[in-house]
Amino acid sequence: MADSPNLSQPGHRGSGQVEKSSLLGPAEIRELAARLGVAPTKKLGQNFLHDPNTIRRIVAAAGLRPDDVALEVGPGLGSLTLGLVDAVRHVHAVEIDPTLAAALPDTVSAAHLTVHPADALRVTGDRFDPAPTMLVANLPYNVAVPVVLHLLAELPTLRGGLVMVQKEVADRLTAGPGSKVYGIPSVKLAWYAEARPAGKVPPAVFWPVPNVDSGLVAFTRRTPPEGAGRAEVFAVVDAAFAQRRKTLRAALAGWAGGPDRAEQVLRAAGISPQARGEALTVGEFVAIAAAAKLSGYGGKLSPSDAEPEERLMTGEPVGEAPIRDVTP
Numbered sequence: 453m454a455d456s457p458n459l460s461q462p463g464h465r466g467s468g469q470v471e472k473s474s475l476l477g478p479a480e481i482r483e484l485a486a487r488l489g490v491a492p493t494k495k496l497g498q499n500f501l502h503d504p505n506t507i508r509r510i511v512a513a514a515g516l517r518p519d520d521v522a523l524e525v526g527p528g529l530g531s532l533t534l535g536l537v538d539a540v541r542h543v544h545a546v547e548i549d550p551t552l553a554a555a556l557p558d559t560v561s562a563a564h565l566t567v568h569p570a571d572a573l574r575v576t577g578d579r580f581d582p583a584p585t586m587l588v589a590n591l592p593y594n595v596a597v598p599v600v601l602h603l604l605a606e607l608p609t610l611r612g613g614l615v616m617v618q619k620e621v622a623d624r625l626t627a628g629p630g631s632k633v634y635g636i637p638s639v640k641l642a643w644y645a646e647a648r649p650a651g652k653v654p655p656a657v658f659w660p661v662p663n664v665d666s667g668l669v670a671f672t673r674r675t676p677p678e679g680a681g682r683a684e685v686f687a688v689v690d691a692a693f694a695q696r697r698k699t700l701r702a703a704l705a706g707w708a709g710g711p712d713r714a715e716q717v718l719r720a721a722g723i724s725p726q727a728r729g730e731a732l733t734v735g736e737f738v739a740i741a742a743a744a745k746l747s748g749y750g751g752k753l754s755p756s757d758a759e760p761e762e763r764l765m766t767g768e769p770v771g772e773a774p775i776r777d778v779t780p
């Protein structure tokens with residue numbers, strides 16, 4: 453198990469318990485950041501947790517088993533990593549900031565921690581040994597959705613996860629059909645997993661303090677609905693939400709090669725051509741993709757055809773998380 457963090461605290465962990473003394477509070481975060489000369493950047497979504505209670509809450513909500521292998525994206529100064537190393541048999545921490553990646557083993561001295569100085573959007577499954585089973589992370593908010601979707605695609609061994617994201621994004625990831633915020637992230641995550649809200653987190657537990665609330669999203673992988681492959685289904689989803697206020701007959705016209713063809717595919721799938729994408733379950737999107745395969749219709753829209761609020765959630769460049777206070 454891990455040694456204590458290499459700070460002023462004593463503290464020893466083990467036995468699956470996360471002890472109060474072993475986690476980083478505001479003083480330790482301030483000390484570490486000063487020692488490393490870290491000035492948090494908005495570009496990398498650097499809002500560090502300095503509240504041990506929140507760390508304990510995240511670790512508990514993740515439902516980790518002792519034999520799990522946790523994958524943490526963006527360990528930052530190590531706040532959550534310190535909680536994770538005592539809860540699982542191995543932790544992989546993927547950090548894009550070279551200064552933070554290099555400092556992590558000093559803060560979290562554990563033989564079962566592997567630090568990957570890398571971009572989580574580009575990592576491939578073959579670099580992780582042992583293979584990760586759970587994604588647990590306080591994600592950089594501007595790339596949260598593409599990171600989750602990329603890792604679920606890349607790592608079939610992930611059985612689930614618990615991620616902290618901007619509250620608005622948490623709402624979208626867990627929304628169901630008929631909700632105003634149901635969209636591309638909701639359907640794509642639903643293709644991989646059952647997702648549920650796991651609580652709200654106030655801005656005060658971060659340094660710097662963001663001016664948005666955060667939300668926890670828990671998810672459990674499931675077998676994707678049968679009938680069509682992921683790329684085919686996601687192409688329908690992208691097309692349907694690119695013009696979400698239009699009927700599917702109109703929204704899928706470009707994808708199908710004309711509104712009549714779109715209608716034909718929709719009818720074959722048992723979906724009303726007058727319905728809108730926001731009303732469909734992931735299973736119904738699969739049915740459309742499957743019907744398109746049979747008819748030979750259906751193509752692919754580029755993500756840039758999507759409306760701005762959909763682009764925000766699907767991996768294209770987005771604004772930075774606003775920060776209102778940079779005082780630790």
Ligand code: SAM
Pocket residue numbers: 496497498499500501502525526527528529530531532533546547548549552570571572573589590591592593595
């Ligand atoms: N886990 C830490 C905590 O809770 O205090 C830090 C979380 S902070 C919200 C996000 C972290 O993700 C930062 O350390 C940032 O450098 C890192 N990061 C940003 N983009 C990344 C990417 N594409 N791949 C890996 N890490 C990234």
